[in-house]
Each structure stands twice: as structure tokens, then as C-alpha cells.
Amino acid sequence: MRALLRNHIVDVFVWVDDALPKRVRPGAESILSNSEIVTILIWDGLTESHQNLREIYDWIVREYKDCFPKATSLPELCGTLP
Numbered sequence: 001m002r003a004l005l006r007n008h009i010v011d012v013f014v015w016v017d018d019a020l021p022k023r024v025r026p027g028a029e030s031i032l033s034n035s036e037i038v039t040i041l042i043w044d045g046l047t048e049s050h051q052n053l054r055e056i057y058d059w060i061v062r063e064y065k066d067c068f069p070k071a072t073s074l075p076e077l078c079g080t081l082p
Helices: 008-019 034-047 053-063 074-079
Strands: none
Touching (some): 008 034, 034 053, 053 074
16 A cells, blocks of 8 residues: 555645745746646656656546646646746
């Protein structure tokens, strides 16, 4: 049994959101916030360890769509990376 449960992703997000500096980037608004992107990458490393962004995106859409409803396409997600 895994030590981390699905609902712990919220705890990771809160920790990440509090830790990251709040910066406004010029240009178009991002699809996902920096905190959401970092949370996805940390959560992947803690629970699944996918090999590339396509695998991470497919996993998020399949398993965590309710947590990240704005993650609508991989190009949009990659376009938000700082």
C-alpha cells in the first residue's frame, strides 16, 4: 500500500503555492499556474515517475482531471512552462 493517498495532492499544492514567489509574467495568461505545474511534477516523482511530459499529461488527465480541470491539452500545458 502506498503511503501517499490521492487527497494528499492538495497538501502538496498548498506547500508549493506557499513556497513559490508570486510573480506576474508579461504576456498571455498561463493555462496552469506555476504552482500547479510544480505540484504535478512533484506528485509524479513521488507516486509514479513517468518518463516524459506526454506520459505525465496522460496520467493527469486520466487520474486527476478533477484536480487540474484546466489541463486540456499537452501543447497548452507545455506552453505554460517558464
